[in-house]
Amino acid sequence: MSLKHSRIPLGRADALASQVIREAHQAGLPTDDIVPAGGLRRFAPAVEGTLLVAVADDTRRDEVLAGMSRLSIVRAVLGSATSSLRVSTDRGLLEVHVTPPQMAGAALVWHTGTPRHVKWLQTRASARGLTFTGGRLERHRSGLTVPDEETFYRLLDLPYISPELREGEDEIAAAEHDALPSLINALHIRGDLHMHSTWSDGRDSILHMALSARQLGYEYVAITDHSERSWASRKLLAVEIPLQREEIETARSQAPGIDILHGVEVDIMPDGSLDFDDNTLSRFDIVLASLHDAAGDHSARLTERYLRAMRHPLVNIITHPANRSPALSNGYELDFARLFEAAVDSGTAMEIDGAPGHLDMDGRVARDAAAAGVTIVVNSDCHRAEALGRQMSFGIGTARRGWIGPDSVLNTRGIEGIRKFIARKRGRSSR
Numbered sequence: 001m002s003l004k005h006s007r008i009p010l011g012r013a014d015a016l017a018s019q020v021i022r023e024a025h026q027a028g029l030p031t032d033d034i035v036p037a038g039g040l041r042r043f044a045p046a047v048e049g050t051l052l053v054a055v056a057d058d059t060r061r062d063e064v065l066a067g068m069s070r071l072s073i074v075r076a077v078l079g080s081a082t083s084s085l086r087v088s089t090d091r092g093l094l095e096v097h098v099t100p101p102q103m104a105g106a107a108l109v110w111h112t113g114t115p116r117h118v119k120w121l122q123t124r125a126s127a128r129g130l131t132f133t134g135g136r137l138e139r140h141r142s143g144l145t146v147p148d149e150e151t152f153y154r155l156l157d158l159p160y161i162s163p164e165l166r167e168g169e170d171e172i173a174a175a176e177h178d179a180l181p182s183l184i185n186a187l188h189i190r191g192d193l194h195m196h197s198t199w200s201d202g203r204d205s206i207l208h209m210a211l212s213a214r215q216l217g218y219e220y221v222a223i224t225d226h227s228e229r230s231w232a233s234r235k236l237l238a239v240e241i242p243l244q245r246e247e248i249e250t251a252r253s254q255a256p257g258i259d260i261l262h263g264v265e266v267d268i269m270p271d272g273s274l275d276f277d278d279n280t281l282s283r284f285d286i287v288l289a290s291l292h293d294a295a296g297d298h299s300a301r302l303t304e305r306y307l308r309a310m311r312h313p314l315v316n317i318i319t320h321p322a323n324r325s326p327a328l329s330n331g332y333e334l335d336f337a338r339l340f341e342a343a344v345d346s347g348t349a350m351e352i353d354g355a356p357g358h359l360d361m362d363g364r365v366a367r368d369a370a371a372a373g374v375t376i377v378v379n380s381d382c383h384r385a386e387a388l389g390r391q392m393s394f395g396i397g398t399a400r401r402g403w404i405g406p407d408s409v410l411n412t413r414g415i416e417g418i419r420k421f422i423a424r425k426r427g428r429s430s431r
C-alpha cells in the first residue's frame with residue numbers, strides 16, 4: 001500500500017487528518033489515540049498522502065478499521081490489510097494503520113521517518129540483535145514493549161529524535177554523537193508579527209485578530225496589511241493609513257493586556273524601492289517588506305531587490321523570502337548567502353512564514369540563515385483570526401525542520417526586545 005505520487009500541500013493534509021480524527025472521536029471509535037504520521041508529522045511542505053496511526057489493542061482492531069471506513073468523509077475503500085486501510089476521501093487519499101499500545105512507539109517511528117531514516121534505524125536494530133519491520137520492534141520474533149518513541153530510540157541506544165528532524169540526513173550523525181539541536185517550541189513564542197486585517201485581504205477586524213492572539217497567550221501582535229500596489233485582492237491605500245491608525249488606537253483600549261503594533265507588509269517594487277514613501281513608512285511601528293511576483297524573474301535581479309530593501313533603515317523583516325508555493329512552485333532561486341550577510345549587517349530579520357501557502361524559509365535554507373547569524377522571525381501571516389494558532393504551529397514546525405533554536409528567533413523576545421530591534425536599525429541610519 002502506498003500513497004506515492006500524490007503530493008499535496010501540508011495544509012491540505014493537515015485539514016484532512018484533523019477532520020478524520022474529529023469524525024472518529026465523534027463516532028466513538030474505540031481507540032486510545034489517533035496520531036498523524038508521515039510527512040505531515042515532519043511538517044514537510046508537501047506530503048505524499050495523509051497517514052494516521054490509530055492506537056487500539058488487537059481485540060478492537062477490526063472494529064476501528066471498519067469504523068474508519070464508515071466515516072462520512074470517506075468515499076471509497078481502496079485497499080485493506082490486517083491492520084491498515086486505504087481510502088479516498090472528500091479531501092484526498094488517506095492511509096490508516098492500527099497499532100497495539102505496547103507497540104505504538106515503534107509504529108509511530110516506522111510511519112513518520114523518511115525511508116532513509118527508517119533504514120538507518122533498521123540497520124542499527126539488527127546490529128543489536130533486534131528486528132525493526134512493519135512498525136514492530138522484535139527480539140527473536142517476539143515483540144518488545146515499545147509504548148512510545150522515547151523508548152524506541154532508547155532501545156537503539158539513541159537520544160529521542162524530534163519528528164521534524166527525521167529526514168534521513170544530518171540528524172543521523174547528530175544523534176549518534178549526541179549533538180542534536182535543542183529546538184524552538186510553541187511555549188517560546190511571545191507574539192506574532194505578521195497578520196492581515198480587513199484593511200487589506202484579511203477576513204477579520206484588527207480587534208478580532210488582537211483578541212484571538214491574546215487568547216493564545218501572546219504579549220504582542222503586529223497588524224501588517226498589504227501596501228497599495230501589492231498583488232493582494234484588497235490592499236491598504238496610503239490615504240487610509242491614518243484611519244487604520246485610529247482603529248488600532250481603539251483596539252488598544254478594547255484589548256488590554258496585549259500590545260498591538262501598527263505595521264505594514266510593503267511590496268518591494270521592480271527597482272528595489274518600496275511601495276510607500278519614507279515619510280509614510282516612518283509612521284508605522286514595524287515594516288515588513290516582501291516580493292509577491294511570480295517566480296521566473298531573473299534570480300540575480302530578485303536578489304538585488306531584496307538587498308536594496310534590506311538596506312532601507314525602516315525595513316525590519318523580509319517575509320517569505322523564496323515566495324514559494326508548496327507542491328506547486330519552489331519559488332525564487334536567490335543568492336541566499338548574500339541575503340544572509342546583508343540581513344546580519346543591516347539588522348534585518350528574515351521570516352519563517354507559517355501560512356500553508358508559503359512555509360518559507362524551510363529546511364536547509366532556514367538552517368543556513370540561523371548558522372549565518374540571521375535573526376529569524378516565525379510568523380503566522382494569518383488572514384483569519386481562527387487560524388492564528390494553526391498557522392503559527394506550521395511556522396514552528398517549519399522552524400524545527402530548520403534546526404532552529406529559540407535564541408535565533410526574534411519573537412521569542414518580549415515587546416521591549418522587539419522595540420529595541422526596530423530602534424537599533426532606525427537609529428543606525430540617523431547617526
Ligand SMILES: [Zn+2]
Nearest residue numbers: 265290319320
Ligand atoms: Zn506576503
Ligand SMILES: [Zn+2]
Nearest residue numbers: 194196265381
Ligand atoms: Zn502577509
